[in-house]
Amino acid sequence: AAGVIQSPRHLIKEKRETATLKCYPIPRHDTVYWYQQGPGQDPQFLISFYEKMQSDKGSIPDRFSAQQFSDYHSELNMSSLELGDSALYFCASSWNGRTGELFFGEGSRLTVL
Amino acid sequence: AQSVAQPEDQVNVAEGNPLTVKCTYSVSGNPYLFWYVQYPNRGLQFLLKYITGDNLVKGSYGFEAEFNKSQTSFHLKKPSALVSDSALYFCAVRDGDYGQNFVFGPGTRLSVLP
Numbered sequence: 001a002a003g004v005i006q007s008p009r010h011l012i013k014e015k016r017e018t019a020t021l022k023c024y025p026i027p028r029h030d031t032v033y034w035y036q037q038g039p040g041q042d043p044q045f046l047i048s049f050y051e052k053m054q055s056d057k058g059s060i061p062d063r064f065s066a067q068q069f070s071d072y073h074s075e076l077n078m079s080s081l082e083l084g085d086s087a088l089y090f091c092a093s094s095w096n097g098r099t100g101e102l103f104f105g106e107g108s109r110l111t112v113l
Numbered sequence: 114a115q116s117v118a119q120p121e122d123q124v125n126v127a128e129g130n131p132l133t134v135k136c137t138y139s140v141s142g143n144p145y146l147f148w149y150v151q152y153p154n155r156g157l158q159f160l161l162k163y164i165t166g167d168n169l170v171k172g173s174y175g176f177e178a179e180f181n182k183s184q185t186s187f188h189l190k191k192p193s194a195l196v197s198d199s200a201l202y203f204c205a206v207r208d209g210d211y212g213q214n215f216v217f218g219p220g221t222r223l224s225v226l227p
Contacts, residue, residue: 004156033215042203042217043157056214090156099164101147102215104156 002026004105006091012111013081021076021108023091031055032074033102034066035090043090049074081112115140115208117218125224126194134189134202134221142210146187148178151201151220160202163187164209174198194225 005024013019025032031050035043036059045058049068060066063081068074078085088109092102116139126132138144145164149157161172163180171177178189187204204218 042219045214045216048214058214088154092157099145099162099209101159101162102157103159104149106156107154109154 004091004093004103006089006105006108008108009106010109010111012113014113015081015083017081017112018077018079019081019110020078021089021091021110023074023076023093023105025072025074025091025093026095026103029072029093029095029103031094031100032068032072033092033094034060034074034076035092035104037088037090037107039087046076078110081110083112086110086112115144115206115214115216117204117206117216119202119204119218119221121221122219123222123224125226128196128225128227129193132191132194132198132223132225134204134223136187136189136204136218137185138187138204138206139185140206140208142208144180144185144187145207145209146178146180147205147207147215148172148176148187148189149203149205149217151203157203160189194223196225196227199223199225 007022033048034046037043046060048056052068066076088107090107092104094100118137147162148160168180
């Protein structure tokens with residue numbers, strides 16, 4: 001079965017650079033989520049989209065932005081990168097409203113040097 | 114706002130013994146509860162969920178969890194642990210009445226010793 005696809009899997013950037021992460025949800029899933037997981041931390045919710053509209057916002061820095069496109073893929077844009085942005089970034093998708101479980105991608109590991 | 118607590122950072126159990134990973138939660142509305150497992154450098158994998166109905170929920174890989182409303186708990190259990198169960202386990206809650214947000218607990222590292 002198709003899973004959530006994230007790219008790139010690994011990314012190395014310098015401080016103050018910009019990075020873009022991509023997420024392709026499972027077909028027919030209507031909601032996409034972005035999470036950030038620091039080393040030894042639990043996943044922290046950043047932002048979500050339902051049917052291409054932002055539905056909820058968590059602890060996403062102002063330097064970050066995200067959007068969901070007409071084909072339902074989503075991109076997380078991160079600017080003015082800081083060392084503390086180094087983390088695993090997960091995308092997840094779901095359907096069936098609030099009762100549906102989230103299906104996670106394998107994550108994109110961002111390292112900021 | 115919802116929150117999740119996993120009181121144990123680490124749980125050690127011998128292979129073949131029963132295991133329990135604890136989770137308590139707090140939500141304003143109806144709790145929708147989930148368990149996920151994470152292996153090193155991998156995404157989170159869904160194990161099971163409680164939405165409504167029978168308090169005992171059965172999930173993947175022989176895991177089960179019991180919803181206890183009075184104790185606001187949703188402990189994960191397995192009758193006989195395997196070495197391959199060693200991983201990081203996350204409990205998560207979503208408020209069934211308000212908001213879309215999934216909130217994860219801090220995680221519990223399970224080590225099953227041969």
